[in-house]
Amino acid sequence: MSSTVTVQAPAGTVVGRRQQGVRRFLGIPYAEAPTGPRRFAAPVPRGPFAQPYDATLPGATAQRVPLSAVTTIPEPSVPGDDILNVSVTAPDAVGCPVLVWIHGGGFLAGSPASPWYDGRAFARDGVVTVAVGHRLGVDGFAVLDDVPTNLGLRDLLLALDWVRRNIAAFGGDPDRITVAGQSAGGAMVLGLLSSPAGRGRFQRAVSLSGGLFEVEAARVRDFLARLGERLGVPPTRAGLAACAPELLQRGVLDLRSDDDVLVLGPVVGDDILPVPPAEGLAVHGQDVPLLLGATGDEFDGHGDRRARAAGTRITDTLFRSACPRTAAARREASAGTWLYSFEWPSPALGGAVHCVDLPFFFDVLDAPGVPEALGPNPPAELAARMHADLVDFVGGGTPAWGRAVGRLGDPARTYGRPLAADTRGEYDPVTGGDAC
Template sequence: MSIHPASIDARVEVDTIAGRVRGAWRGEPGTPGASAAFLGIPFAEAPVGDLRFAAPVPKAPWEGVRDALEFGATAQRGDPGVTLIPEPSVPGDSTLNVNVFTPRPEGTAASVPPGDGSTGSTAAGLPVLVWIHGGGYFAGSPASLWYDGARFNRDGVVTVSISYRLGFDGFGWIADAPSNRGVRDWLLALEWVQQNIAAFGGDPSRVTIAGQSAGGGAVLTLLGMEAAQHLFHGVYAISGALADVSPDRSEAFGRGLAAAAGVEPTRGGFSTLPEERILELQKKATELGPDSLASMLTEGLPLGPAIDGDLLPRSTRESIRAGVGADKPLVLGATDDEFTMAFAEAERKLRWIPKSVVLRKLGLSKSAMKPYLAANADIARKGTARIAGRYLTDMMFRTSVVGLVGLRGDAPEHAPTWVYRFSWPSGRFGFAEHCLDVPFFFDCLDSIAIEPLAGPNPSQTLADEVHGGAVAFIERGDPGWPRYTDAARATRVYDDPSSVVSDGYASVASLLAPA
């Protein structure tokens, strides 16, 4: 996939520390709303050969000018069959790359007027958004048209999307390999931003990291990581799915995969396996059936950032409780029905099964049953499938929002936290499902594949609110509604119309363990 400038004159070049890159303008340079895109810039050497299963190595300098007109190779291979966001796979070895979208590439600052909502050019550089895609830590790619930073550029924000190694290559335990290789990819990509973003018109001292699903979990993981604190200044976590895989579980998974492949659990052993074989084994080892949902809720994901005694000496929750990242402003929230679609096909069958039976099968304790059903009576009235989907959503996402805010605290010396719910019901599904909020965040309701997720008439008014709040947070560190405190628990409810309510996550209270 590539960008298509109108003519050769629309090209624009910028110097990075590794070499010069050539991108392209979208729109007439110097006019409101115009921005330049630089795609597939490598921040690390290709993780192949001796660098397979190694920590990422910064990209060596090149001579001449490197075209940055097409998306780079992605760690996602083929069609994973799981993404609700159009995230194409791009073949190739150089999978560690960044895409930069900017209204003010090097040498053009004086000619770019402010766009709608923008503060215009400033000598200090524009605020920066760095986006980390989701996909359960095993799928997804930054090569999505939804992640195009054009609308953020219009509003004065330089935007960067990054790639990272996925699945076992990125997160699997190997006896003699560096741990958390995907996490190390995030860190090196953020180092690249610090070293290079000024050349693209951005301010390295005003970097907000954001992501959705596994990407939301990624930015929360970085928030709780001592080694990452100098690389960003604010966090926006959308439906964050933390992994925090335990050391024993991580090692057991790695040894199990090696045994299934008939190799030693070492770099040498795994390096004898082609990429396709590891992907095949990984898929088989992580398959979920109807009876394994409850275990996933209690044990979490088997692949993802793992507690390794090195980068992640303890869980993200423990780190946040200890005050790591307390100086970083944070926005976090979730959709109301992230995974309700998981029960959509079984809705007719489930209507004949008592709600309590299905919820017990999913792991809801007998003591919490009555208060949970009472707190979610409006959803329970819609049937067993809907309350099962809400419970799955609550356990995987919504309880984490409340739990993390509680661990972070609201002491005056801490940076503020803001909480939201995305409640607007999709015109396709009738509820706010997983990924629905992403095109509203990027203000790209006119992009591809919106209707299958959002229906035929998504609310532009709501997109203006969600995107506008994100821009305000990235620019000024405040999304525009009251901060969350233990006393008020102000929650922005994104709907049409939107509102601010007190204790917007009260319905999950019966699921929260005592502090």
């Protein structure tokens, strides 16, 4: 049973739906569509709606082509030009803390419309959730003459501005915003936290399997030259703008190699990321509490304990090592850093691999695609505990375990082990491997 619900916001009148006590407003544009002369340009704020905006259907996604034929997370591609949009899920309450969610997808793909990012459990627990769409791949991270760099990050900054201006109308508190994301989304959380441009736009941060990723500008230019040659266009703004986003996305996925998957992403040296995130974290965002962690096996399914101990896995070098490095960079941060490790092994995927923690964080074990990824009986009590920890953090609480400073023996919440061991996990500051 559902009914329409209307909100009067600074952005204009927005019409959504109420279902089982949860209000949903889908695909609300926060910027003008990045088409025509606005393609490869800084995002332009969307003006107030002249007519009530119908927010009852999913918004368009930047993803036109998924990262692979089969992805762990259901990632629908929705056609349309208004890809710079937000979807709000809210309880019937006011003054609620706000979780702004940034999806993953290797900076090339992913969808904010995934059912794994459904904010209904957060709404049940008094949190407003905002899922954000931003530009991806070439459109989001090209390095071209006369084009601003890091357009995907600039989109997110503008989306955060929209949230601060409008979220009170949906029941959220604009002074209690947590920005959170997973994989590439988690990396962009750390990028925003390390950026001078992020200051004042959010009050808390959560990075799931984020890593400290940046791509050298020269490498991006070289890749775009090869992409242009493959597509028969010059690697310029005009040349690439002549190609449909779908063509560019297919070209990128076809051209990148298994040994060089991070071909596009945030670059360093502009006003958004003047220095690498690992350096910027020691300067900026010191007043923002941070919760971050990784899964035990990430891209190393059927994890070998000896390989984990040696710290030679992709999991350790790309993901888990970022946790103590980030904690060390923020050692003097007044707000504190807390670590977690997700260790529950999916029987369907052969370990605590990349993405399997998401249905637990969102407490959506009944979502489409979960049985295929987690097996028929994922532990509901684990989802309840993880989700409760996240709700508490977003609401302003201090995690029950100790702060991390990047040293051997740093405490970390371990999910998926007996309760007695739950607060005694340790991260090796060199490899990021679990020392327990």
